[in-house]
Amino acid sequence: MMRLTRTGGTPNIGIYASVNESLSLVAANSAPDFVRDIETILGVETILTTVSGSFVVGSLVKMNSNGAVVSGMIEAAELERIRERINVTVLPDKVNAAGNNILANDMGAIINPDLGRNAEKRISDALGVETVRSAVAGYNTVGSACVVTNKGCLCNPDATEEDLKFLQDVLKVEAKRCSVNHGSKYIGAGILCNSKGALIGDETTPIEMGKIEDGLVLY
Secondary structure, eight states, rough: EEEEEEEBBBSOOOOOOOSSSSSEEEEETOOOOHHHHHHHHOOEEEEEEBBBTTTTTHHHEEOOSSOEEEEEEOOHHHHHHHHHOEEEEEEEEOOOOHHHHEEOOSSSSEEEEEEEEHHHHHHHHHHHEEEEOOTTTTTTOOOHHHHSSSEEEEEETTOOOHHHHHHHHHSSSOEEEEOOOTBBEEEEEHHHETTTEEETTTOOOHHHHHHHHHHHTOO
């Protein structure tokens, strides 16, 4: 299933939530309609939270089915609340916006090449997958340039054929190019998805929606 939506007056919905196959961490100030969209379309349970007192949860957290990686700025009470539901590791690096800097599904992960080796090992251990350091489509912030589920991967229109093959080799799903929100290249900011469905920023065009549906194999 797919649905157009927005939150906090913006179509950049991926900034405000992180999702895996069964759970979503959602900005604590989210409207009830947005939370219901996540629960209904993605088939997950939701936890309302902040990270370091911030509502940009999607930028600061990355999850797969095995665990979660969170920003090193997270507060103790926030961390404890998340740990009640999923295994969590804190990113020990100055590059610590985990959602922006990690692209992961249950088969693999690609991380910002600026991340340190200690951070790389902790990410691999937490998510339980092989971790590869690389830019994608010219972006070190791979989590903002792409989205991936256990069924498909979408990367922005700057991706080369070599980028698409690399994504497929690491993440074990086919990767395709698209944009979101009427031409935005920041795919991770405009889409919130798992293998069950996708929420898409409501400025996304019908042509973009078709490419998203095809790339995430939502049929």
